[in-house]
Amino acid sequence: MAGPSREDSFAAVVLPHLDAAYNLARWLMRDATAAEDVVQEAMLRALTYFASFKGVNPRAWLLQIVRNAAYASASLERGVQFVPIAATVEPGAVAADDLVSTADDPEATLIKTRGARQVRELIAALPVELREPLVLRELEELSYKEIAEITRTPIGTVMSRLFRARQLLAQLVAQGEAT
């Protein structure tokens, strides 16, 4: 391969994933200013280490750097913000009420009745370790394996966190509709 210069390569290889970087930072930090700080820090690190990047998945590589920068940031709130009691339910446990099926199509109602803003608030309320795999899966559409690599977490943990995140979301929506 006739190589373009290092700088050109960075522009061609890494910069197309700037939106992915910002989206992840924005969801992790839940604040525009903090997200910008994290992305800025991550891009500088990426620029510094680009010469030694030999992988085939620049998006996952960049997202891993973003994630490290976010976790190193003092502004990342690690504390749990809003944890309903159901958060402690183990994956695999289903509340007895859920076993009684409600006949109407839940999908259609949800999309109609909930704006993106409300959904955004629900997701933002999840603890960061649940929010992270959820955003990577649903918005970046990454595979379990990629998420495991980016978050340096075993695949089994990724799966159970994703499950907990989705279970919580579904329950929060159900609670919201009940009140």
Next chain:
Amino acid sequence: MTGPHECDKVLLVQAELDGELDAAEAAALAAHRAGCLICQAAAAELVQARALFGEGLYQPTPDDVRGRMMAQIAATQAASAAGDSPRGASPRPGGWRRWWSEWRSSAAGFGLGAACAAGLALLIVVPQAPDLGEQIVAGHIRALQPGHLEDVPSTDQHTVKPWFDGRIDFAPPVKDLAAQRFPLRGGRLDYLAGRPVAALVYQHDKHVIDLFVWPAAQGAAKPPEATERQGYNVVHWVQDGMNLWAVSDLEAGQLRKFAEDWRRSP
């Protein structure tokens, strides 16, 4: 362990919805699911949750942020290009690496490459050293921005040291030099030389000292060596199998004293 309302197959139900199962796994699961109320309920819940992700949730880079980011990348690239050329004597590591990989791929046999590798490694280390010093200074300058200096602000080494547990794959030596007038301020994680490193933050009067620490070869040792980069003083040494880089705007003699005090401190 599965109770009356639990089933250990629910993660597979989720994996199927995420397209992570192959045909045989999916068929086996479908057979189980047909008779499992728990898996059916879990599937309904998962489908509900997935349905929430519609338009308007992805948060792309706002234009003003993108503009600032591009300007900064351009400035950093220009600075590194300008910083590399005047020194001339040492080719940039990228150049070396490219040269080395081209040489290797064009070498007649792999054995020849292996035989020469040991000798060449010495040559390669030399031009890389200055680059690392620049990274150290850049890391220090970044950290001086408000709110970036410490992840764990504490003057107590017994608070700072355990903070690194589980955040980094080694236990950095943390010493408090308050008695020598270099009190510990805290620590943070940083990223240097392609790996996560521990950064210990010390203070001397109004000056901040960053001490970057990461493992070297076991038992390696090297006496302190002082340099100056972009107006910052840098002292590097290797002790007890740890790479140590101190950087500060502190006057060179003082920083050297810091390094010596740190080395001697138990």
